[in-house]
Structures are given as structure tokens and as C-alpha cells.
Amino acid sequence: MKRTVVQKAFHSVFFILAGSIVGLLALLLVFCLPLEPMRLHVWQSLYLLEDEFGDSEMISGYPATLTGNFTDCLMLENAVYQNEEHSLLEQVLYMYRKESGQGDGWAAGDSLVDYLEGVQQPREVEYARYWHGYLVVLKPLLAVTTLGSIRIGASALQLALAGFVCLECAARKRKMLGAAFLLSLPFLYYVTLYTSLSLSICYYIMCGAVLVQLGLHKKMESRGWYWEFFLLLGMVTAYFDFLTYPLVTLGFPLCVYLYLSSDKPKAAFVKALAFILSWMIGYGGFWAMKWVMTDLLVGGNVILDGWNTLLARTETAQDQNILSGFLSVLKQNLSVYDNWGFYLPAVGIALWLFGLLAGCRKGFRMDSVKYMLPFLLPALLPFIWIFFTQNHSGQHWIYTCKIFAVSVFALICAFGKGIENYVRTD
Known part of the structure; x- marks a missing residue:
């Protein structure tokens, strides 16, 4: 069945608008899950992450075998972070987290460790450019393992x-x-x-x-x-x-x-x-x-x-x-x-x-x-x-x-x- 350009344009707008609503609701839903089990499981995983802070290459000397440790630490902190000063909607849309890096730089691994250990961190940062839809899957997983x-x-x-x-x-x-x-x-x-x-x-x-x-x-x-x-x-x-x-x-x-x-x-x-x-x-x-x-x-x-x-x-x-x-x-x-x-x-x-x-x-x-x-x-x-x-x-x-x-x-x-x-x- 052939569709006209107008029909395709309408479908595109509809899917994007409807998908945005569904995507936002899914994030709001998983952000209602209890954080303590997630924090415990991330805490129990720190030894694994810290081993990769200095060398994230699975095969040394081959950069493309990296484990993605930097971004994974961002994802994990996003999954367990909470600040009562922000509403649920603000946290979901701006994706705030604590940052330990100096200046404008980010130190994702150190920031995650410091946050879980309750160390005073100099600033709070946001990462609003991305949807962070991975949290719809990651947060429930961290709640159990x-x-x-x-x-x-x-x-x-x-x-x-x-x-x-x-x-x-x-x-x-x-x-x-x-x-x-x-x-x-x-x-x-x-x-x-x-x-x-x-x-x-x-x-x-x-x-x-x-x-x-x-x-x-x-x-x-x-x-x-x-x-x-x-x-x-x-x-x-x-x-x-x-x-x-x-x-x-x-x-x-x-x-x-x-x-x-x-x-x-x-x-x-x-x-x-x-x-x-x-x-x-x-x-x-x-x-x-x-x-x-x-x-x-x-x-x-x-x-x-x-x-x-x-x-x-x-x-x-x-x-x-x-x-x-x-x-x-x-x-x-x-x-x-x-x-x-x-x-x-x-x-x-x-x-x-x-x-x-x-x-x-x-x-x-x-x-x-x-x-x-x-x-x-x-x-x-x-x-x-x-x-x-x-x-x-x-x-x-x-x-x-x-x-x-x-x-x-x-x-x-x-x-x-x-x-x-x-x-x-x-």
C-alpha cells in the first residue's frame, strides 16, 4: 500500500509526538522505583569499575576494545542519583548528578565513587541533551542485581x-x-x-x-x-x-x-x-x-x-x-x-x-x-x-x-x- 508524502509526514509527526509522551512517562515511572537497592548493587560493583579506571581496554594496546567505563559510570550515577531540591520531572528531563572533576571537566568514575561514599562534591551538573532512555532498562536491573x-x-x-x-x-x-x-x-x-x-x-x-x-x-x-x-x-x-x-x-x-x-x-x-x-x-x-x-x-x-x-x-x-x-x-x-x-x-x-x-x-x-x-x-x-x-x-x-x-x-x-x-x- 503506497502512502503519499502528506501521509508520511503526518505519520512522522504523530509517531514522534506520541513517542515523546510514552518515552517521558516510561522514565517517570522507573524513577519512582526505590533507590536503595540500586545504590547497594552499584556499591557492590565498584571494585569492578575501579579496576578499569586506569585501563579500560579489554585487550591492552587495542583502544577499540575499551569497556566504555567513563560513560558507564555516568549511566550508573544517573540511575542512583537523587536530590530533593529537584522535582521528579526536573530530574528526569535535566538528569542532574554530582561531579567531582575540577574546572569544566568530568571525572565520571571518581564522581560515582564519591557520591556513593557520601564525599562532599564541588558541583552538580546536568546532561539534558540526551533522552537517557537506557534508564528504563538499567534501573530495574540494578534494583535486583x-x-x-x-x-x-x-x-x-x-x-x-x-x-x-x-x-x-x-x-x-x-x-x-x-x-x-x-x-x-x-x-x-x-x-x-x-x-x-x-x-x-x-x-x-x-x-x-x-x-x-x-x-x-x-x-x-x-x-x-x-x-x-x-x-x-x-x-x-x-x-x-x-x-x-x-x-x-x-x-x-x-x-x-x-x-x-x-x-x-x-x-x-x-x-x-x-x-x-x-x-x-x-x-x-x-x-x-x-x-x-x-x-x-x-x-x-x-x-x-x-x-x-x-x-x-x-x-x-x-x-x-x-x-x-x-x-x-x-x-x-x-x-x-x-x-x-x-x-x-x-x-x-x-x-x-x-x-x-x-x-x-x-x-x-x-x-x-x-x-x-x-x-x-x-x-x-x-x-x-x-x-x-x-x-x-x-x-x-x-x-x-x-x-x-x-x-x-x-x-x-x-x-x-x-x-x-x-x-x-x-
Whole structure:
């Protein structure tokens, strides 16, 4: 069922407004939970966090294996902080916490320890730019268990999600899609995700989205639901994520859509462009609604602060023009793959794919290439993202680099789609 531009615009506005109300109510609800069990469990987890204050790399010398200790400590303090001077609504929207860092700097780990130990802290800070939707999940978990248990559970959940995706692909006779998913995971530095609260959020969202597609693709495609699907994906990402590597929640589902689509390549490509726009509207619109709601409901200058931060994060790399800055930041992000741990898998994947092509009995038809071309769009998304977010991608390259898993997934999917088309028409 086709929808007009006006209908899509109406749905977008409705979903963003309704989602903002639901998101705020969910946060208000979890902030009513008792804090003492949460504080106790975070206190019991301090030994684990303090061991990582000085060295948050899971594998020493490999920066991209970081545990995300700094941001995780922010998240944990946000989960247990309370100041009677602020109303419930003010705390939820401004996300106040105590800070022990000197000057304008933040010392997240020390601040968390000092707060739990009752040490006098020099100032209170806020972090109103983000939704902090992760607290909807984190606070209930902390009410019943410690960070160590959460990490153990996360490792099992992350493995299960990857397994379910591969099983669903196999069940639908899309083994190449499952293989592409599995082979792209190392480029997310998957092995370290379980250690980080903040750096695993986008993985959960991405896997959930892919599983929905595998189960409901035909219905979503026939009823024209994909615009709303990508809109909601952008909204959910803005709600839960800390601006880590959000592009994977767009890139992976986009590849899955292109792979499963029954449309001709040109039509699928045009729709994919529309879905990118939908995700951007959901992501940017829902994030902006947080600023608007905060200023409207409790007052302040969050809209101005958010806008200024957006401008800063999209600036060129320091002391460089836009092209040299892009190349510099790109090199920095790709440097995390500059080791034999990735050379060997990359060579193995390439040999496997060319072996499959060579196995085509009548030679690979050039007609199948047109089914591969739309995948260039998601494959190039990480490069486009870095071009427009040089400041952020340069400062946080140790985790923004994970977006290049999208390129790997897209390229393997492209070969899979081409080979699948060959088999279908042979």
C-alpha cells in the first residue's frame, strides 16, 4: 500500500509526538522505583569499575576494545542519583548528578565513587541533551542485581541474538544473509560489547530490528510499513543511545531490506533512499523533541545548548579543511582494523566469496550485478557519516569506528544477492 508524502509526514509527526509522551512517562515511572537497592548493587560493583579506571581496554594496546567505563559510570550515577531540591520531572528531563572533576571537566568514575561514599562534591551538573532512555532498562536491573551479573547476562543475550538472527536466516533459506551477519560481527569488536553498558545499546537495537524484518518482511513490504519501521528505528536509537555508533541501527536493517526486497534493483534503491530519510527524521526529530519538552515543561536553554552542540559535532577536524579533515578522521577510525586480527578474516571472506562466484556453473551473469549495486548505498554510509561528523568521529574514533561493520555487511550481502539471483535464474 503506497502512502503519499502528506501521509508520511503526518505519520512522522504523530509517531514522534506520541513517542515523546510514552518515552517521558516510561522514565517517570522507573524513577519512582526505590533507590536503595540500586545504590547497594552499584556499591557492590565498584571494585569492578575501579579496576578499569586506569585501563579500560579489554585487550591492552587495542583502544577499540575499551569497556566504555567513563560513560558507564555516568549511566550508573544517573540511575542512583537523587536530590530533593529537584522535582521528579526536573530530574528526569535535566538528569542532574554530582561531579567531582575540577574546572569544566568530568571525572565520571571518581564522581560515582564519591557520591556513593557520601564525599562532599564541588558541583552538580546536568546532561539534558540526551533522552537517557537506557534508564528504563538499567534501573530495574540494578534494583535486583549488580553490574557483574548484568555483564554476564549481556554476554549470553548478545550471543543469543546473533544466533537467533542466523537461525532465522537459515529457516527462510537466506543462508548467505546469515553468513554476512555473522562475518560482520568481528568488525563491531563484538567480543568486547558485553563489558559495556553504553557500547552495546546499538547492537541490541540493530539485532532486534533485523529479527523483526526476518519475521515480518513480507507483511511490512506489502503494507508499506517500512517508512514507519525506519522512523521508529531512528526514534528508538535517539532514545536509548549515547551517540556512540548509531549508524548500525540504520545500515544493517537497510541491507536486510535490500536483500529481502522483491522489488527491482532501481525501485529498491529509491526506496532505500527514502528509508534513510525516514530514519534521519526519526533520529533527529525525536532527539530534538527532548530539547523542546525540557524547555517547555521545566524551562531552560536546552534547545540552544543542543543546537550549539550539534554544530560543534559536525565541524571539520581541528585546524584542517573539510577534505583533509575527513581523510584524517577516516584514517584514524580505520586504524583499529590495522592488525592481523582483521587482515586474516578479510582475506578469508574475500577468498570464500570469489570461490562461490567461481562455482557458478555457467559463469556469473552480468545481469546479476544490477542486484548488487544498491548495496553500495549502505556500504558508503559510514564514509558519509564521518564526512559530516568529523568533530565527533575524530574525538571518539575508538568506538565510532564500529560503523564500518555496516560496509562489511553490505559488501557480503551484495555478493550474496548476486549469487542468489544467479541461482534463481539459472
